Amino acid sequence: MxxxxxxxxxxxxxxxxxxxxxxxxxxxxxxxxxxxxxxxxxxxxxxxxxxxxxxxxxxxxxxxxxxxxxxxxxxxxxxxxxxxxxxxxxxxxxxxxxxxxxxxxxxxxxxxxxxxxxxxxxxxxxxxxxxxxxxxxxxxxxxxxxxxxxxxxxxxxxxxxxxxxxxxxxxxxxxxxxxxxxxxxxxxxxxxxxxxxxxxxxxxxxxxxVTPTKSVAKDVSQVLYYVPKRNKIELCLHLLRNTIKGNVLIFRRTKFGVNKLEQTLLKNGYAVNSIHGDKNQSDRQTALNKFKNGYVKVLIATDVAARGIDINELDNVFNFDMPNVPETYVHRIGRTGRAGHTGKAYSMCSADEKSYVKTIQNAINVQIPVETEHPYPLDPKAKPIVHKKQGSKYKKGRKSEASKKKKKRWY
Structure with a gap:
């Protein structure tokens, strides 16, 4: 609006x-x-x-x-x-x-x-x-x-x-x-x-x-960064270096995204682990224990893998990708600010995720404070990038000449 x-x-x-x-x-x-x-x-x-x-x-x-x-x-x-x-x-x-x-x-x-x-x-x-x-x-x-x-x-x-x-x-x-x-x-x-x-x-x-709904953890302070999609990794590194104190649970939407971010953070010298659906239960448990015991400060997870994670002293939650379901957002940020502790929830939003933010704010009855002072601001008028799928150059059902030649005949 x-x-x-x-x-x-x-x-x-x-x-x-x-x-x-x-x-x-x-x-x-x-x-x-x-x-x-x-x-x-x-x-x-x-x-x-x-x-x-x-x-x-x-x-x-x-x-x-x-x-x-x-x-x-x-x-x-x-x-x-x-x-x-x-x-x-x-x-x-x-x-x-x-x-x-x-x-x-x-x-x-x-x-x-x-x-x-x-x-x-x-x-x-x-x-x-x-x-x-x-x-x-x-x-x-x-x-x-x-x-x-x-x-x-x-x-x-x-x-x-x-x-x-x-x-x-x-x-x-x-x-x-x-x-x-x-x-x-x-x-x-x-x-x-x-x-x-x-x-x-x-x-x-x-x-x-417009007072916060009861479901939003009251001990969690939330902050939102508008950033172009291509600069998300840079902003994530910038925040980890300069702003985020203590341990952090980072959420990504896909397993591929989790792996990609893990590799980048490892290259930049961070002690990091990840959990997602392709990892077996014992690997997940090991990663979680290392995080809980402070051997690694950064844990990256998908929502499926994060179900049931219970960490009493989690300082920060970081939404690398905005969830498209408000309940997921509430579930994610509710991981911190538990048992009398206070926590921080950081979120990055690119142009194509703005509608998710609106839905979340309407559902939780909270205007999430926006931080504009950072190196990669998103132009407020920026429109989402739409990737058009390239159609095949061949007509449907027609084989190319090359594939016809390659075909071994049975007779």
């Missing part, structure tokens, strides 16, 4: 592209259509899943037709409440970035900073206000903020606001806004108090849950 598929308008798509984003994250794919339809939404998602853009982009689009200031100056039409000044600053920065090709203006107000500059901008009029609850109520009391024209009200990091004791302030602010507004609630978790709050301030909300 691309941002175009989310029915975003050109000026916003242009700003998104300028920021370097190519594909929407899971939370963006699910939330943007509902927010564009002006539905109330509850989203449970961790920080770092791209949720700011999930509400910023549709809010900007919904306000786009009203971006030019009327004679009396601009009125605040969208309000985003944030628990901390750092978060508030970050959110407003995002709004500014995505509004680059429009006349929509935004401002951030928070306590602990001089109030005068904030008042000056408010007097001129803005479209979008990002605020911490205390400073917002302060400015409202002094008549510098008018919430009568709010069309969209966003509560970000609602569970953190609850922990910080802002719940009464939130209710007060919500009552100051018009009744027919759209309300969006974002929270990493949905405890009972947040559920109760949601029931009082949201109308028939759509629920979006």
């Amino acid at each position: 691309s941002f175009k598929d989310l029915n975003l308008i050109k000026p916003i798509l242009k700003a998104v592209e300028a920021s370097g984003y190519v594909e929407p994250t899971l939370v963006q794919q699910r939330a943007i259509p509902f927010i564009l339809d002006r539905k109330d939404v509850i989203v449970s998602a961790q920080t770092g899943t791209g949720k700011t853009a999930a509400f910023a982009l549709p809010i900007l689009q919904n306000l786009f037709d009203k971006q030019d200031a009327p004679k009396k100056g601009k009125k605040i039409k969208a309000l985003v409440l944030s628990p901390t000044r750092e978060l508030a600053i970050q959110i407003q920065k995002n709004f500014k970035t995505y509004a680059e090709f429009s006349n929509l203006s935004s401002l951030v107000v928070f306590g602990g900073a001089s109030i005068e500059p904030q008042i000056d901008v408010l007097k001129k009029g803005i479209d979008i206000l990002v605020a911490t609850p205390g400073r917002l109520l302060d400015l409202h009391k002094q008549d510098y903020i008018n919430l009568d024209y709010i069309e969209t009200f966003v509560l970000d990091e609602a569970d953190l606001m609850l922990d910080m004791g802002f719940i009464d302030d939130i209710k007060k602010i919500e009552r100051l806004c018009p009744e027919n507004k759209q309300t969006l609630l974002f929270s990493a978790t949905i405890p009972n108090k947040i559920e109760e709050l949601a029931q009082t301030i949201l109308k028939n909300p759509e629920r979006i849950d």
Whole structure:
């Protein structure tokens, strides 16, 4: 899916592209259509899943037709409440970035900073206000903020606001806004108090849950590298030399792939072993024991051979090839991060495996973090290489003249 598929308008798509984003994250794919339809939404998602853009982009689009200031100056039409000044600053920065090709203006107000500059901008009029609850109520009391024209009200990091004791302030602010507004609630978790709050301030909300499913090992940190297929071996060697610490179980899709990688790593001086379906049980067991006991640090395996491998202290899992079945991915990375230990799961994805990544992320409800700082980056627009099969130059059922001559006659 691309941002175009989310029915975003050109000026916003242009700003998104300028920021370097190519594909929407899971939370963006699910939330943007509902927010564009002006539905109330509850989203449970961790920080770092791209949720700011999930509400910023549709809010900007919904306000786009009203971006030019009327004679009396601009009125605040969208309000985003944030628990901390750092978060508030970050959110407003995002709004500014995505509004680059429009006349929509935004401002951030928070306590602990001089109030005068904030008042000056408010007097001129803005479209979008990002605020911490205390400073917002302060400015409202002094008549510098008018919430009568709010069309969209966003509560970000609602569970953190609850922990910080802002719940009464939130209710007060919500009552100051018009009744027919759209309300969006974002929270990493949905405890009972947040559920109760949601029931009082949201109308028939759509629920979006992008918290990891229980099946994904919570002690495993995942990372994804986009790399051209031809550079996978080089990147693998680069990561083994510079990034991966401790022992590593590398998964490949085929026996041929396992053997090929084993030869390459041996040539590069690695103590390595492999297990796959063509090896007999005693060879597999020997390889596994050597790995478990630390004689070899690298074990390469196919999925079939890896069934039932139980290594309590496995530091890393490495997906050299992305599996095309999400359950296989969960099964693979679940080999590490066991019995109270933490583990890392590295994955390499070439252009032809992108669809596998999407399926996996949808199934496990996690946006796998992408590492772009490496020597072999994949061009985001790269298309899979399609190998066309060469047809035979002979017509079917016709023997060549040479083979006819060679044929020994029985008579």
